[in-house]
Amino acid sequence: MILILLTMVFLLIRVLPGDPVLLHLEKHATPAAVAQMRHQLGLDKPLWAQYFDYLFGLFRGDLGKSMQDYSSVGQQIFSAFPATLELAMFSMVIAAALGIVIGVQASKAYNKPQDHVIRIFGIVTYAIPVFFLGMILQLTLGLGLHWFPVGQRFNPMVQAPLGLNVGSFHFSTGLYTVDSLLEGNIFKFIESLRYLFLPSLTLGLVLSGVFVRLTRSNMLETLRLDFVTAARARGLGENKVTYSYALRNAFLPVLTMVGLQFAALLGGAVLTETTFSWPGLGTYIVDRINFRDYTAIQGAVIVFGIFVSIVSLAVDLLYAYLDPRIRL
Amino acid sequence: MLSSILPGLSTLAKRGLAGWLIIIGAIFVAAIVVMTAISPWIVPYNPTEIPSSPKILAQPSTQHLFGTNDLGQDVFSRVLSGGGVMLQVSILSVIVCLAIGVPLGLFASYAGGATDRVVGLLMDSIYAFPGLVLAIAIAAMLGRGVVNMALSIAVVYIPSYFRVIRSQVLSIKEMSYIEAANAVGAKNRTILTRYILPNIVPSIVVVATVNFADAILTAAGLTFIGLGVPVTIPDWGQDLTNGQRLLTSGAWWVITFPGIMIILLALGFTLMGEGLSETLNPRLEQ
């Protein structure tokens, strides 16, 4: 299926109306300039040759050259990727955590006013454009109350987290939270969290609605099952019943949902990054669009697709590991 | 017309919560549609004209109910007239999806075998991909404008129609009345149109409603990135994009009101979708 994805992206910029080179060069499209760019990017070869170059290039990690300056798209993406990864991870955690906590509350207050409010919350969060929410949060919590910083990824007056440095051995992940811990610098760690908070809260809130509904309905179903009544009949306390019995069994579908929602998460991440000037893949792709750098866009889209596939696979494996019925 | 709507409404209301959701959602949508349609006649100021002596970023007041933006334009007027783009984009995308997605779904799943698998694989690949990213990529290639936005959204959304139709068709296909129809020599085309299609209409309606809501949000997103419509057309998404630059000035009214309108429009469709989905496939909730 990845193959189909890659083929689709390949065809995307070559099949759709409009010559990418012409569109890029616009007013500077002299025949000589066009021919040169075409040649440099390998766009003058026959289609099937391009396809093979494309696929083999991907195996080697070569994502092509930017139209702007012929530099390696792969390099550019590689440096922008960690920011998106960090944002995505934290947002997903917030979304799932919020969803589960609120969903459990709703299931315990079934059909009471609390339940209805929560259900409405679930529906409304879906209808809020993520960038609008981002701007509102920036206005209120950031600029208004000054609780959180706005407009970048890290404190501009402090050196970015460096990661692990032992002698000549250097290791960093690009994830500021992890790197600051590796460096042993708590101040940087807290700073990175402060800057991460608003963007991930925004994205997490918008995504949480799905998890709220899922948890609520799963819990309602599970709470009706025999083994829950049997547990109550043995005198186990409500907390134990809710969490050890009901939630642990209702939890696995939430995990699957994390995998399914990941695609939506990435889409939202693009908008969130743009709103918060977060220097990740989303900002990268939007920039490249403004520069009409179509090869770069192609590269970024490929990376998004592969990222989603890997996460889906990981979630499937994790699910199989966690469910004792499958494991044994 | 009103006399036939009212009895319909009371039937819906009797269906309890689900019916109310549909009604409320429809009211939101209808109100916005009407507002946009009559806006040329009721706007206090011209929403696109840049006044010669602009009152920039004025706070909401009796003169300018929602204040003014950085070009001196009246926000209230822009709010009244800004829904047009989104409505057009979403209607167009739904039409395209129906025109392509429904026949595709019907034929591929009814035919079965290799056709079904190939098309299904293609659809699944698109479906698994981050929708917004794909829409952005397509729109980037096609360019700006209402039609291009609608097309990008449609391409991303067709797999959803396909999936829903496919699952319905597969279950109906097994039912005995299809076998019976075949036994009396009915042509495939007849079976599809007279037996299967009417039965899947409810699900299609539900998907289409959600399609509307998603289209609106995606259109807003595309506009925000710069792939929307030219600035001469008033558009809520455009207002939000502009507003982003103005955040630090604290002029909250420039983005808040258009943003709320987008939410209301998307919410209207979402509520309708929820209500419809419950009416047509009632959940067995105790």
Next chain:
Amino acid sequence: MSGENREKPHLLTVNNLTVEYWARRGRIRAVEDVSFSLDKGETLGVVGESGSGKSTLGLSLIHLVPYPGRIINGTIILEGQAVLKLGKEKTRDLRGRRVSYVFQDPMTSLNPVERIKDHFVELIRTHEPKVTKADAITRAKKLFKDVGIQPERIDDYPHQLSGGMRQRVMIALALALDPSIVIADEPTTALDVIVQAKILDLLKTLQDRYGMALMLITHDLSIVLERSDKIIVMYAGRIVERAPSSTLYAQTQHPYSQGLLKSIPNIELAEQKLTAIGGSPPDLLHPPIGCRFWPRCPYIMEICKIKEPPLFETSVDHLVRCHLYRGEKAS
């Protein structure tokens, strides 16, 4: 009720218990005006079709009627304490420790993501927090011996055990804290015939050894005829007959009980006509006016369709809710 009240107090006394469910379409009286008593070491059989209210009755005794059901009337006195008036904590304490419940379907009654030993550890440590995990497991293994499971199985997950074994685990859990009463709701219905007999015998053996009172809820009259001291027959939420089991067998008085008796195959009879009870269980939303059984009763009289019969006392400890016996004293 009769002069029982003046004798020494019973272990469990239930008076006028009424349980209602609110469904979207209306009210259902799952249990109506039920009264009985239970003594230490006694076995009580509760017999009825599905929908007769017997399971709801069992759950009411530990105040665990699921939403949207509610107990709207009646008292339950256990060892001198009013169960329905106990606060949340005391009720929780009572469940599993003084009264335990064995559920019908062992397949679905255990937590699928927990090992068997954890079920025991949780149970024991919830009620006796000072017990260590190791001690709890030791006690559990001892119980395993009593119920006939190999002690190694304690590390398994529920889905690794057979139905019969799971039911034994449920019984072991029920006995773990030495309760005064064990309520067994259809303990054998989900099992195959051979295992059924074994489980029932096991319950009897354990009862002899531990001395608890046993309430056997079932739809199968044959099970309780042999194994209980007294029997309650329920229909549409009401008690229609109550008697010591030997009396019930010898003099079955209520037409419904007679029907149940006649539908039990008896291997010793050379020729036996098996008769089923005609008709179907009543719609509890709109129960029949008068006696609830009259649409299916072979002996109906005019009065049956008008007035619901009270419980008539036909002899000591034998109560029947039927107009056929209207000559007797009403209870």
